[in-house]
Amino acid sequence: MEKTFKSNFEKYLVETFKIERSAVAECGDFASIKNIEKGQILVRTGESSRNWFFVEKGLLRQYFIDKRGKEHILYFAPENWLVGDRNSAFFNRPTQYIVEAIEDTTIMVLDINFAVRLSERFNSAIVDSDLLLQRHILQLQKRISLLLGATAEERYMDFISTYPNMLQRVPQWMIASYLGITPESLSRVRRELAKKNFLID
């Protein structure tokens, strides 16, 4: 396990929580590296996922399917992002959210006990003021604000400024799904922006 922690994940933990490398290694039993091919699904609807995924390299998406059978992407997880369904992990309930690899991806699979062990090892104040959670909630709130108060064009503009490199990595129809519009509409939004001399990629 020594080897596995020569990873972005270790670096991430050390930097985020300001804890020593050695200490992170103590939690190694609850983490393991895994490679996922593009297109493969990590978590299916109805499964109860006790695991979290830290993306070492590559890109995942988490999405659900509505009652009319349409996909809606909740978010993209590029390098150094964590993906997981808190609801499912915490309450051991079946998840509604599907996790799929958009690119060939290397992940660190984290057992739910990883977090428990980690918080046992360090004083709770640090763990509690969890940057991850802040970032997560912040992102969700921003998303809601945009869905409630911004047009498709505004949401797209926000997307490309927030995730500038995503445009090169994600097919357009997935961005449309993330924004909550159809691929056709996104195409038209982009055309309008191009007319107004915005560089759209």
Next chain:
Amino acid sequence: MEKTFKSNFEKYLVETFKIERSAVAECGDFASIKNIEKGQILVRTGESSRNWFFVEKGLLRQYFIDKRGKEHILYFAPENWLVGDRNSAFFNRPTQYIVEAIEDTTIMVLDINFAVRLSERFNSAIVDSDLLLQRHILQLQKRISLLLGATAEERYMDFISTYPNMLQRVPQWMIASYLGITPESLSRVRRELAKKNFLID
């Protein structure tokens, strides 16, 4: 302060975190009771709010104003709910979210150090597996799912089943704002539901 903790808040903490009453009292320096009249604003746009509010009695709403000047309600906080802007509290940034009393309301004002003190007193595992956060994130995700994948009518149906008593306490235009539609549209949605013999209140 002894007196103040004869409150729903104390009860809530004891039940949620399974900690002793006496221990909660130790954190009392960071909490105080306050009464707010209907219509009064607790937090204004641009302020940096280091406080959290636990609603003892009454009803608050948290909302923002978009670039076109329209209000959008993020959520309602009835009895036993916590309201706060994690972003603002944690990073000490100006908030975008306004908090206002819909009814005459009694709140417990919690300094951000309340949580710190509390987590110092108890083992991190308990605090970390924070039910509050779970509930919060869960609610935000559900909201996004509904905004992305459900019609106005479906969102309204979800609202009245999730918050059945809210209908009697909140003016219709606020519910419309929460759902992300205009008051006129909600009025029409309700008319259609009435035609289909749904009891709408």
Next chain:
DNA sequence: CGTCGAATTGATGTCATTCAACTACAGTGG
């Protein structure tokens, strides 16, 4: 080169918004 999914485009449809008029009702002051 042919195939298949992605992206674009046009024509049309649908749902919610906008704006304006009108009703209902509560509170205010004469």
Next chain:
DNA sequence: CCACTGTAGTTGAATGACATCAATTCGACG
């Protein structure tokens, strides 16, 4: 007690934003 005012809610007609459907083009890849 009644007119005056303001806010909430409803309704109708016109508009707008995005969706749907269908056809076409583009581009990657075997």
